[in-house]
Amino acid sequence: MLTGFIIMLFVALFCAVYFSVKMKQVSEADARTYEIYDMHYVFIADNAEKEFWNEVYAAAVEEGEKENVYVERLGENLNVNYQTEDLLRIANNSSVDGIIFCGEDNEETVKLINEAVHKGIAVVSLRQDIEDSERQCFVGVNSYDLGLEYGKQILELAQQEEMLNPRICILADNTMSESKQNLITFAIRDCFSEAEQGEGNLPEMEIRKIDASDAFSAEEAIRDIFMDSQNLPDIMVCLNSVYTQCTYQAAVDYNRVGEVKILGYYSTEAILDAVEKRIIYSTVQVDTQEMGSQCIRALTEYHESGYTSSYVPISTQVIGSAEAKRLLQEAEVEDAGN
Amino acid sequence: MLVTKWNNASIQIKLTVSFTFTLIIILVMNLFMYVNINSMTSRVDEVYVSNVNLNELSEALQVLHESVRGYLDTKSSDSLDSYYRADQEYRELLEGLNQRVVNNRMKITEKNIKAQSETYLETIYETVQAKRGRNVERYKTYYDEATEIYGDIQNCIYSLNNEQFKNNSGSYMILLSSLRYMEIISTVILAMIGCINLVMVFMLTRNMTSPLIKLSKAANEVAEGNFNVEIEDTESGDEIGIVSRAFQKMVTSIQIYIQEIKNSMERESRMKEKELLMESSMREAQLMTLQAQINPHFLFNTLNAGAQLAMMEGADKTTEFIENMADFFRYNIKKMNQDTTVGEEVQLVDNYIYILNVRFTGEIHFEKEIDEKVLEVKVPSMILQPIVENAVNYGIRNIGREGKIKLTVYRKDKFIYLSVWDNGIGMSEEKISQILKGELKEVDLKSNSNGIGLGNVIERLKLYTGREDVMEIKSAGKDEGSEFTVKVPAHI
Numbered sequence: 001m002l003t004g005f006i007i008m009l010f011v012a013l014f015c016a017v018y019f020s021v022k023m024k025q026v027s028e029a030d031a032r033t034y035e036i037y038d039m040h041y042v043f044i045a046d047n048a049e050k051e052f053w054n055e056v057y058a059a060a061v062e063e064g065e066k067e068n069v070y071v072e073r074l075g076e077n078l079n080v081n082y083q084t085e086d087l088l089r090i091a092n093n094s095s096v097d098g099i100i101f102c103g104e105d106n107e108e109t110v111k112l113i114n115e116a117v118h119k120g121i122a123v124v125s126l127r128q129d130i131e132d133s134e135r136q137c138f139v140g141v142n143s144y145d146l147g148l149e150y151g152k153q154i155l156e157l158a159q160q161e162e163m164l165n166p167r168i169c170i171l172a173d174n175t176m177s178e179s180k181q182n183l184i185t186f187a188i189r190d191c192f193s194e195a196e197q198g199e200g201n202l203p204e205m206e207i208r209k210i211d212a213s214d215a216f217s218a219e220e221a222i223r224d225i226f227m228d229s230q231n232l233p234d235i236m237v238c239l240n241s242v243y244t245q246c247t248y249q250a251a252v253d254y255n256r257v258g259e260v261k262i263l264g265y266y267s268t269e270a271i272l273d274a275v276e277k278r279i280i281y282s283t284v285q286v287d288t289q290e291m292g293s294q295c296i297r298a299l300t301e302y303h304e305s306g307y308t309s310s311y312v313p314i315s316t317q318v319i320g321s322a323e324a325k326r327l328l329q330e331a332e333v334e335d336a337g338n
Numbered sequence: 339m340l341v342t343k344w345n346n347a348s349i350q351i352k353l354t355v356s357f358t359f360t361l362i363i364i365l366v367m368n369l370f371m372y373v374n375i376n377s378m379t380s381r382v383d384e385v386y387v388s389n390v391n392l393n394e395l396s397e398a399l400q401v402l403h404e405s406v407r408g409y410l411d412t413k414s415s416d417s418l419d420s421y422y423r424a425d426q427e428y429r430e431l432l433e434g435l436n437q438r439v440v441n442n443r444m445k446i447t448e449k450n451i452k453a454q455s456e457t458y459l460e461t462i463y464e465t466v467q468a469k470r471g472r473n474v475e476r477y478k479t480y481y482d483e484a485t486e487i488y489g490d491i492q493n494c495i496y497s498l499n500n501e502q503f504k505n506n507s508g509s510y511m512i513l514l515s516s517l518r519y520m521e522i523i524s525t526v527i528l529a530m531i532g533c534i535n536l537v538m539v540f541m542l543t544r545n546m547t548s549p550l551i552k553l554s555k556a557a558n559e560v561a562e563g564n565f566n567v568e569i570e571d572t573e574s575g576d577e578i579g580i581v582s583r584a585f586q587k588m589v590t591s592i593q594i595y596i597q598e599i600k601n602s603m604e605r606e607s608r609m610k611e612k613e614l615l616m617e618s619s620m621r622e623a624q625l626m627t628l629q630a631q632i633n634p635h636f637l638f639n640t641l642n643a644g645a646q647l648a649m650m651e652g653a654d655k656t657t658e659f660i661e662n663m664a665d666f667f668r669y670n671i672k673k674m675n676q677d678t679t680v681g682e683e684v685q686l687v688d689n690y691i692y693i694l695n696v697r698f699t700g701e702i703h704f705e706k707e708i709d710e711k712v713l714e715v716k717v718p719s720m721i722l723q724p725i726v727e728n729a730v731n732y733g734i735r736n737i738g739r740e741g742k743i744k745l746t747v748y749r750k751d752k753f754i755y756l757s758v759w760d761n762g763i764g765m766s767e768e769k770i771s772q773i774l775k776g777e778l779k780e781v782d783l784k785s786n787s788n789g790i791g792l793g794n795v796i797e798r799l800k801l802y803t804g805r806e807d808v809m810e811i812k813s814a815g816k817d818e819g820s821e822f823t824v825k826v827p828a829h830i
Contacts, residue, residue, distance in 0.1 A: 002344055004538045005359055011534055012363045015527040016370055022523055023374050034440035040449070070439045072446050078497040090490050093457040094450035 037070040041098035041299055044074050044087045045126070046212075049241045051268050052288065053102070056126070059292025060100065067300045071100075088112040092119060098299040101135075102126040104175040104212060109133070122302045124295045127286075129311075131177065137298040139312045141286055143180040147187025149284050149316055150237050153263050154203060155191050157235060157281060161261075167204045169225065169233035171243040173212035181207050184239075206233070210243070222246045226254040234261060235281075241266035244283065248274045267319055269331065275324035283324075285317045346575030349546060356542050360535040367531055371524040378517055385510045391434060392499040396492060398428045399455070403488050406462050410469055410481060421466065425459065432456075444505070447498045451491055458487040549578045553585055565593045616801040622794060638667045662692045670720075680747060680754065681713035683722040687745060690723050694730060702730060706745040712754050713747075717826055718802045721795050725758045725822045728792055733762025733820060742819075754828050761819040770811045795824075803827055 043060055045053040057073055064071040075087045082090070084103030091099050092115055099121055103109055105128060113123050113133040122136050129138040158166050168188070172181060185205050192202055208225065211217040222243065226232065238244040244264035248271075251257050257279050264271050264283035274280040294312045302308040319327065344352070402424035408417035432455055436448040461484040468477035549570075556567040569586050641664040648656035666689040669682070684706065691704040726743060734741025739761075746757040765773075776793040799808035803826055813820035 002341055004541055005356075008360070008363060008531070008534050008538060012367055012531060015367065015531065019371060019374065019520075019523060019527060023378070023520065034442050034445060037439040037441065040439040040446070070441055070446065072443070072450075077443055077447065077501055078493060079500060080493045080497070086490075089486070090450070090454065090494070093454040093487055093490065095453040095457070096450075 037064075037068050039064075039067070039069040039097040039300075039303065041069055041071045041100060041296070042074040042087075042091045042094075042096050043071055043100045043295075044084055044091065045100075045102040046084060047081070048212075048215075048218075049266070052241050052266050052286075055288035056292045056295075059289045060296050061292075063293035063296040067296060069097075069296060069300065071296070072096075085109055085112060088116070092116045092121065095119070096121060097303065098122040098124070100124045100126055100295045100299070101130070102128055103130075104128075105130045105132075105177060106175070122299050124298050126291065126295060128175065131179075136302050137295075137308050137310055137312060139291060139294045139298060139314060141314050141316055143183035144187045145313070146239075146284065146316060147184035148191060149318055150184070150263055151188035151191025153282050153318060154188060154235055154237075155195050157261050158192075158201070158203070161234075163234055164201055165204055166234040168206070168235045168237060170205060170207045170237045170239065171218075171222065171247065172207055172209055172239045173218075174209040175212050176209070176239070203235075218242055219246045222250050226250045226256060226260075229254075232256065232260060235263060236260055237263045238265050241268055241271065244271055244280065248279050251279060267324075267327065269328070272319070272324040272328050275319060276321055276328060278321055282318050282320050285319050287315050287317070290314050345579075349576050349578065352542065352546075352576065356538065360538060364528070364531055364535065367527065371520075371527070375517065375520055375524065378513065378520065382510065382513045382517065385506045385513065386503075388502050389499055389506060391431070392495055392502065395428075395431045395435075395451075396495045396499070398424065398431050399488065399491060399495070402428045402462070403485070406465060406481070406484070409466060410477065413469065418466075421462075425462070428455070429459070444498060444501055447494055447501075451494045451498065454487055454491050454494065458484055458491060461487060546576075546578060549574070549582055553578075553582055556585065556589070560589060560592075565589055565596065612801065615797075619794065619797045619801060638664055641667065659693070659696050662689045662696075665689045666693060676719065677716045678719040679713060680715045680717055680756070683717060683719070683756070684708060684713070684745065684747065686720075686723045687726050690726060691743070701741055702734065703740060703742045704745070705742070707747070708745070709748045712749050712828070715754050715826075715828055717754070717756075718798050721799060721824060722756055722758070724792060724795050725756075725824070729758050729760040729762065729820070729822065732765075733760035735762075737762055737817070749828060752828050753825050756824040756826070757821060758823075759819065759821040762817075764813040764816050764818045764820050765811070766813075766816075770813060773811060774809065792822075799824065799826065 041060075041064065043057050045056070057071070060071045063069075074091055075082050084101070085106075085108045088099065088101060088103070088109065089112055092112060099113075099116055101109075101113065101123060102125070109130055110133040113125075113130055113135050116123050117134040117136070123133070124137045124139055125133070125135045126138075127140040129135075129140060154166065154168060157163070170181075170184065172184075185207070188205065189202060208221065210221045223246075225236075236247050238247050241264075244262070244266065245268070247262050248264070251260055251262060262274075262280045264275070264280045265286075267275075267283055267285045271280060271283050275283055291314050294314065298308045298312055347355075402421070405417055405421040405424045408414075409421050411417075432452055435452040436445040437452050438445075439449065440446065461480055465477050465480035465484055468480055552569060556569050559567045567589060569582055569589075641660050645657050645660035645664060648654075648660055666686065669686050669689070687706075691702060695702055695704070722745070726745070729743050730741070734743065742759075742761045744757075744759040746755070746759070748755050748757075773792055774796065776796060796809050800806060802808075805827075808825055810823045810825065811820060812823070
């Protein structure tokens, strides 16, 4: 009988413990534990080219974890679709510790960045430099280097296809500064000059500016180019991932694959797929990982020492058909692994 | 120690402890789960508190902005007052917002709202100051700036509120399902404990009743007469244990008592049997005597008269003969119911032989060899004469030669031997054993002078001495004579 009592006591205790554990589990399912960080940086980028910026942001977050910095993607969870300038204003008023900004280079932006800098907020401009502002650092691809990469590809194409004075259309958004545009065109020309193609075989270059403020203008503008079949360029150079995707889609839709050579930018799965299928001749890949981490490093360096280098170049890589195939296979294996 | 104490506890204590124990456990478990589930329920109630707080914050901000607008419009002291109050209220509400840098989007938005609000409050303050200083351009600029920030903050609050609502709805669903889950668990636990309780109570009552059932079975068996019941030895010190042990003791005592009664009854019945036998033998002897009673009395009186007549006539031999006869019959009458001595028995034999010798003109040669020391030894009456008569009637009568009878009385060890020897026709072994077994009783009766046969003698001797070897008969064979030896203990 005493054994019965003891058994019952044990069962009751066991049940109580089990119940407490279950309660705790349930409570923990709801409760969140937060990690506290030293710094609060905001990442402001355009909503276009989401995949590209997602990668950059992920790299920045990863780097931020190492430096005990929380990187917030401002605007993402807001119900209103703010422009980058508005987000910059909110960041200013929110007294954050650092701003990573990629947006239009205009007066408003320059004013807001300067305001932020005066408030003691470190600002890094990303990909697109805000040249007249007092930003601490610019992290991005040197336009001349980018032009050289494209130049090499165009030269290779011209030689392959035996093009004489190939007509090149460079798709850039209207916020791109004149100097940048010039650097790109110079670099392409330099490539042809160095290849001793002579004065007679210089490419005909046209820069098509696309209105970045209008959400769907890129697609329309690119289709306009294809519709004008008489003046269709031989080579189209896309300076961002959205233009790349729009161009190759238009090439497919208007049955101009092979006729118009496309040089892309960035490597989404769709772009890589197109490169592999040779719809896109090649694409220039920007190291997003490096881009993201360099932003954080620049800001942290500024916070620690009071200064940082004003320009951090990001390396680029050209991806051809074979490379695209390899990358796609790697991604497939990775997906299967997950 | 505890086990011993428990075993020795009374049923009342056992029952009380058991029920209290189980009751307490169920109560405690119930209370425990009730408190836990209650706290969870209260958490469910608090799920949307954050939304309420954000709404309050948004409203307070609106009131603040409107009060500033009112002040800018009217510059009234009322509106200024309401601005101060709204400002104070909004600041208080801001206290509840997170201001640390944490890896949670909502918390970070809170931090942003708080920081923007501080900028907004400063701008508003500057606006009011500029209005007070009548710096129209400045306050307009500040107000525009403040309005812009106000819009940003409201947007942030709105977005956060939305996100929190989504999140809280998720939490609410989780909590609700958890609550149901916990309710099921608690029900299962309670049911389980209840079952164990039931089993325990069952075991307890069985522990109590099973010895009682055994006891009642044993009692039934005892009632049916089977005293060889064994009750399992119980170590329990409670009332049932005590009753069981007492019952066992009682059954054992009854067994012993019954055995004793049996023994004494057996003894008694043996004695009674013996008594009855003795009595029946006596009665038989008495009956025989009574049958012959008229003759001895009459003969005795007649013989006395004859003896007196013979004496008067001077016929000595006749007198002696008649006296002998009278003695013989007197002995028969007197001694039948009581013990006598060896001497008197020998005397009776003398009388008898004398009578016979007169009757048969001295045909019988009687010798005797008596140990004088044993003459006073007590023996049953009428044991020797029937043997002698038997020797005369069946031994030496009609043998054609001289009949001899020898009576020898002697003591050997603790016994007296009375031996009657004759030289008559003798007898077979078969007959000897028939006589010793008393199978020739009826034949004896017919021809005996006083009606007492050998069988009767043997029977009485057996009863008297309590032994079986009271007579020995020897015979060498036909015409070789026979010897009857009576063996009686000397101390009787």
